[in-house]
Amino acid sequence: MTTIGAMFGDVFKSLFKKPVTEKYPFERKPDPERLRGKLFWNAEKCTGCQMCVRDCPANALELIVIDRASKKFVMKYHAERCTFCNQCVFSCKFGCLNLSHEDWELASLLQEPMTISYGRDEDIQFLLEKAAQPDNPETEKECN
Amino acid sequence: MSISLPPLVSMLVFPAGIFLMMLGLAYEFVDRKLVARYQNRIGPRWFQPLADMIKLLAKEEIIPTGVNKGLFIFLPILGVTAALTSALYIPMLGFAPAFSFRGDLVVVIYLLSVMTICLGLAGANTVDRFSLIGATRTLTQLFSYEAPFLLALLTPALAAGSWQISEINTYAHGNLWMILTQPIGFLVALIALMGKLELPPFDAPEAETEIVSGALTEYSGRGLALFRLGKDVELVIGLTLIAAFYLGGLANPLDFILKTLGLLLVVALLQSLFARLRIDQTVGMWWRVGALLALVQLLIIVIARLL
Amino acid sequence: MQESQEKFIVPIGPQHPALKEPGHFEFTVDGENVTSATIRLGFVHRGIEKLAESRSYIQNLYMFERVCGICSHVHSTAFASGVEKLAGVTVSPRVKAIRTLFLELERIQSHLLWLGVAAHEGGFDTLFMYSWRDRETVMDIHESISGNRVHHSVNLIGGVKFDITPEQIEKTLKGLDYLEERTKYYEKIVTTDETFLGRTRNVGKMTKEQAETLSAVGPTARASGVKRDVRVESPYVSYPEYPVNMVLDDGGDLSARFVVRIKELYECYRICREILKNLPEGELSVRVPRRIPAGEVTSRVEAPRGELFYFIKSNGGETPERVKVRTPSLCNWSTISSVAVGHKLADMPMLLVGIDPCFSCNDRLVTVRQANTSQTMYWEDLRKYGVEYYK
Numbered sequence: 082m083t084t085i086g087a088m089f090g091d092v093f094k095s096l097f098k099k100p101v102t103e104k105y106p107f108e109r110k111p112d113p114e115r116l117r118g119k120l121f122w123n124a125e126k127c128t129g130c131q132m133c134v135r136d137c138p139a140n141a142l143e144l145i146v147i148d149r150a151s152k153k154f155v156m157k158y159h160a161e162r163c164t165f166c167n168q169c170v171f172s173c174k175f176g177c178l179n180l181s182h183e184d185w186e187l188a189s190l191l192q193e194p195m196t197i198s199y200g201r202d203e204d205i206q207f208l209l210e211k212a213a214q215p216d217n218p219e220t221e222k223e224c225n
Numbered sequence: 226m227s228i229s230l231p232p233l234v235s236m237l238v239f240p241a242g243i244f245l246m247m248l249g250l251a252y253e254f255v256d257r258k259l260v261a262r263y264q265n266r267i268g269p270r271w272f273q274p275l276a277d278m279i280k281l282l283a284k285e286e287i288i289p290t291g292v293n294k295g296l297f298i299f300l301p302i303l304g305v306t307a308a309l310t311s312a313l314y315i316p317m318l319g320f321a322p323a324f325s326f327r328g329d330l331v332v333v334i335y336l337l338s339v340m341t342i343c344l345g346l347a348g349a350n351t352v353d354r355f356s357l358i359g360a361t362r363t364l365t366q367l368f369s370y371e372a373p374f375l376l377a378l379l380t381p382a383l384a385a386g387s388w389q390i391s392e393i394n395t396y397a398h399g400n401l402w403m404i405l406t407q408p409i410g411f412l413v414a415l416i417a418l419m420g421k422l423e424l425p426p427f428d429a430p431e432a433e434t435e436i437v438s439g440a441l442t443e444y445s446g447r448g449l450a451l452f453r454l455g456k457d458v459e460l461v462i463g464l465t466l467i468a469a470f471y472l473g474g475l476a477n478p479l480d481f482i483l484k485t486l487g488l489l490l491v492v493a494l495l496q497s498l499f500a501r502l503r504i505d506q507t508v509g510m511w512w513r514v515g516a517l518l519a520l521v522q523l524l525i526i527v528i529a530r531l532l
Numbered sequence: 533m534q535e536s537q538e539k540f541i542v543p544i545g546p547q548h549p550a551l552k553e554p555g556h557f558e559f560t561v562d563g564e565n566v567t568s569a570t571i572r573l574g575f576v577h578r579g580i581e582k583l584a585e586s587r588s589y590i591q592n593l594y595m596f597e598r599v600c601g602i603c604s605h606v607h608s609t610a611f612a613s614g615v616e617k618l619a620g621v622t623v624s625p626r627v628k629a630i631r632t633l634f635l636e637l638e639r640i641q642s643h644l645l646w647l648g649v650a651a652h653e654g655g656f657d658t659l660f661m662y663s664w665r666d667r668e669t670v671m672d673i674h675e676s677i678s679g680n681r682v683h684h685s686v687n688l689i690g691g692v693k694f695d696i697t698p699e700q701i702e703k704t705l706k707g708l709d710y711l712e713e714r715t716k717y718y719e720k721i722v723t724t725d726e727t728f729l730g731r732t733r734n735v736g737k738m739t740k741e742q743a744e745t746l747s748a749v750g751p752t753a754r755a756s757g758v759k760r761d762v763r764v765e766s767p768y769v770s771y772p773e774y775p776v777n778m779v780l781d782d783g784g785d786l787s788a789r790f791v792v793r794i795k796e797l798y799e800c801y802r803i804c805r806e807i808l809k810n811l812p813e814g815e816l817s818v819r820v821p822r823r824i825p826a827g828e829v830t831s832r833v834e835a836p837r838g839e840l841f842y843f844i845k846s847n848g849g850e851t852p853e854r855v856k857v858r859t860p861s862l863c864n865w866s867t868i869s870s871v872a873v874g875h876k877l878a879d880m881p882m883l884l885v886g887i888d889p890c891f892s893c894n895d896r897l898v899t900v901r902q903a904n905t906s907q908t909m910y911w912e913d914l915r916k917y918g919v920e921y922y923k
Contacts, residue, residue: 355542428655429878498658500659503731
């Protein structure tokens, strides 16, 4: 038995219902807990095994070794290459990495905010000072 | 109610001209907003059609090779002009028509079809396959709904005993609403209006998923803006005619707004309910069902008058 | 222009509002009747099979997931199962159940997406908006369990990444109840709305023999009565414990394909509920060595569009030697070029969307046609050809 206008009931009632569109960014739904957002690295637990760097499908992680014996590392994270796949979190046996579920609005107009360096403050300071001396041959070896 | 304005003002400002164009844009907004609400989404804001027009006018008009340049530029202008001119004979906003003479119903219907013919010719004027198919479909559709549309507007004229729109308007105002005495005619007129304006489900000539944009594929910039404006103006004029004939005449602006917006509510509902009909299904439906219904209505009126 | 009065070719070309992805179709029309059709693909060739040879197995898992956005988990499961077979590792029943759950959830999402797109091609925008609104429910379920709406990245080589908590089970069951009610409504519309039936009835009619000769797979074949379903013929992951009833229809036309896909949705809801109510125990992942032993393996799975198979060849190292992907949409194209003749031009978009084409899955091999000879090119030939061409 065929009818003309089978959707009539639903369509007519929609005139009196609120539209389902979410007016982002003024209205936001709460983030699910398992949402895969920006990567965060905890420098205290890292042993420098570089499993995460090896397993990343997009080459988004880079570990810069400052001093292997005393475990001073700086992790460079290229957010524009990251596919948020979560593999690095599972490759790390010490739980240094996690993908945040609150920090996921990562759009930017320039490239600089996309390259994030994680580490202890003194280690990053050390790297910045190294980079500021351009004719030091060791700097070229470290910062590429 | 009637106001008298010098002819130049009535052509350029009210009721044709700038006022009608703005009213057309406003009705397009209401139509799009209603369709969006029926589909459970938000829809555009009030200035969207105006912004579209301004954007299109600011864009470059690209004239493809292989077309007749004069025709390409002239046809949109002709279409819009015909649509705007027809507004001089209808009771716009409830006031008496600016010009009125015996037989102006036929002139108005003719002017409304000029727009569709211009669309068909504009599509035939290119080398592009999509436009050719769109033009063929437009003209095929013109042949199918034109006769029922005319008949459906004719039956109130018969009941009123005159071919002059202002007299039919007065007759409708004074008597029982013709939607109750001639329901079949009302239905045919409303659906034929949707066919004329190429609204879904009769938008085969402009089917986005099959032939890009039909006859309008090659148009951009000013030509496209004028064609779209012409369609909006036709929407207003069509709704006014049907409201004036079937919904008890238009006596004042408030009456006009309420009745035409009520009709627009129904038109938007019909737009969202159906899938698109293929062109052969459209023709089949009109020549089997539409024309028959209109003829039946005509017969009823003729018999009623003879009795 | 004189003799081409009858040979009027309409290109539904690489850029067209009907196609969401590029592909080139040429229909020769006579008025509105189509007299012949040719298909040309290859616009989205990304060289994935070549790239796979220089990445490790773990990196490849994510790359193969991105062959297609809608059927991403199927690709990832096929690859992971294949590699696990090569490595001689068996995964626990809980892992298999979670993988199956996601496979069925993805099938729900894909069929609802297809319903909307097919309605849009037929000019029925209201159905499109409503079915995509309801699809958001299943996307929310995906996001709350796995963390992303598409590209769920559920699999690891050797297991899955996470578990399902009781609250998520509750939420998913509620979502499934809502979806089942809406699916009943869509079934009613698709089978009884007169204007929609006018677009789908007797369009693209394919008899059972034609479907078998043209090697149709998936719901397209099942709508013509051909009994082909990898989940029933050679069950993988958890399908032996949660058997699937094959959904068949003998209409063979477009409306039969709609009915088959909607009925498959009911099957998906039933299987998801069964899995959620009895999740077996087991550990979440097993250790798989980085060097996979040498060998060859094929893994066949049932994607929402049909039969998908992977051929993985390993030579004992950390990167695969060859991976070959044969996607279902590739098989279904030949059904269009034979069936299109005799239909109207307005039916063409509906016919194209009736096989549920997924262009990104398609482009693998490059065949070059020169006059009447056709030549298959391998990688070295392609490189040489490219270098010569641009000299």
